Amino acid sequence: MKKLILSLIAIMLILSACSKSEPAEEKSTNKSKQQQDKAISVMVEKVAPQNLEEYINFTGKLEGITDITLSSQTHGEVKEIYKKLGDWVKKGESIGRIDNAGHQNQLDQAKAFLLAAEATYEVAEMQMQASEKLHKEQNISEAEYVQSTSSFKSAKAGWDGAKANLENAQQNLDNSQFTAPVSGYIADMNLEIGQTISTGMQVCTIVDSRKLVIKTGIGESGIKYVKKGQQVEIYHDSHPETFKGIITGVGIKPVNGATNYPVEIIMDNPEGKLFAGMVIEGRIRSNINENVIFTSLNNIVQEYDQKFVFIIEDNMARQRKVTIGKKVGENIIITDGIEKGELLVIEGMENLEDGSSVEIRKGL
Numbered sequence: 001m002k003k004l005i006l007s008l009i010a011i012m013l014i015l016s017a018c019s020k021s022e023p024a025e026e027k028s029t030n031k032s033k034q035q036q037d038k039a040i041s042v043m044v045e046k047v048a049p050q051n052l053e054e055y056i057n058f059t060g061k062l063e064g065i066t067d068i069t070l071s072s073q074t075h076g077e078v079k080e081i082y083k084k085l086g087d088w089v090k091k092g093e094s095i096g097r098i099d100n101a102g103h104q105n106q107l108d109q110a111k112a113f114l115l116a117a118e119a120t121y122e123v124a125e126m127q128m129q130a131s132e133k134l135h136k137e138q139n140i141s142e143a144e145y146v147q148s149t150s151s152f153k154s155a156k157a158g159w160d161g162a163k164a165n166l167e168n169a170q171q172n173l174d175n176s177q178f179t180a181p182v183s184g185y186i187a188d189m190n191l192e193i194g195q196t197i198s199t200g201m202q203v204c205t206i207v208d209s210r211k212l213v214i215k216t217g218i219g220e221s222g223i224k225y226v227k228k229g230q231q232v233e234i235y236h237d238s239h240p241e242t243f244k245g246i247i248t249g250v251g252i253k254p255v256n257g258a259t260n261y262p263v264e265i266i267m268d269n270p271e272g273k274l275f276a277g278m279v280i281e282g283r284i285r286s287n288i289n290e291n292v293i294f295t296s297l298n299n300i301v302q303e304y305d306q307k308f309v310f311i312i313e314d315n316m317a318r319q320r321k322v323t324i325g326k327k328v329g330e331n332i333i334i335t336d337g338i339e340k341g342e343l344l345v346i347e348g349m350e351n352l353e354d355g356s357s358v359e360i361r362k363g364l
């Protein structure tokens with residue numbers, strides 16, 4: 001009887017152990033199956049033919065449409081300054097002046113000398129006219145006639161010289177005023193009151209940046225696409241917007257042995273958002289590939305010499321062999337292998353295999 005009781009206890013323990021182990025195995029199997037069936041998150045785009053534009057990229061430095069350096073045409077002490085750095089100055093407007101009292105005195109003297117020379121000339125002219133009449137009537141000698149002619153020529157030379165002296169004196173007085181030869185902004189000012197300035201010394205720089213010029217170069221592979229009058233897109237890191245320019249000149253040969261052909265571009269800058277001296281980037285459209293299917297190079301999977309993409313069908317990834325064409329920037333044209341309306345994986349393909357279950361997520 002005792003043996004029977006012990007046997008029953010043993011059987012109960014075995015059954016108990018079996019009943020505990022079976023759910024554990026089943027749980028492990030279910031967990032493994034869930035891992036296999038877990039969908040991989042991907043982003044897709046619907047395949048559709050589009051126009052793919054090609055561009056020629058370039059860099060360049062901005063210059064003002066007018067950019068000149070004003071130098072002194074005379075010497076003297078700076079007495080007044082009417083403009084300061086950054087001011088707008090109109091053509092013909094004075095920027096400052098040197099001490100011009102001496103030049104004013106010279107001008108006054110030149111005016112007086114001219115009046116005297118003019119009077120002498122007028123008298124000599126009347127005497128000459130009278131001598132000619134008397135000489136024709138043979139009422140004066142040949143010597144007297146020659147003397148009258150010589151006096152007239154001398155008076156005429158004196159008058160011409162006095163006019164030249166007056167013009168020179170006026171020019172010296174004008175040069176004592178530093179007058180803007182063009183309109184623009186004062187980009188650099190080198191004047192100080194009390195400073196002694198010499199002839200040829202730089203006074204200031206005047207830049208008109210309401211229009212800007214870009215002088216750049218394009219390589220031989222791209223220059224055939226560049227034409228006068230073409231529109232250009234211009235970018236600068238300090239502004240999120242795109243600026244527009246127009247090609248105004250295209251060189252027919254490289255300059256000074258360089259490999260690039262010179263190209264000149266002009267852009268409007270009425271609000272002054274860009275400044276002369278800034279380095280910009282730009283692009284010129286060279287070609288349009290019309291109604292082509294293309295995608296980023298990052299979306300192409302390469303295995304040996306074959307190219308693949310992933311297409312989503314019924315929430316399942318399918319690896320599709322494709323034929324590729326021309327590379328345009330960071331994109332590649334696909335000439336065969338996918339069709340309009342199919343869903344092309346553009347993010348998450350690194351985790352995919354043919355037949356992988358996927359979950360399509362929306363972009364931000």
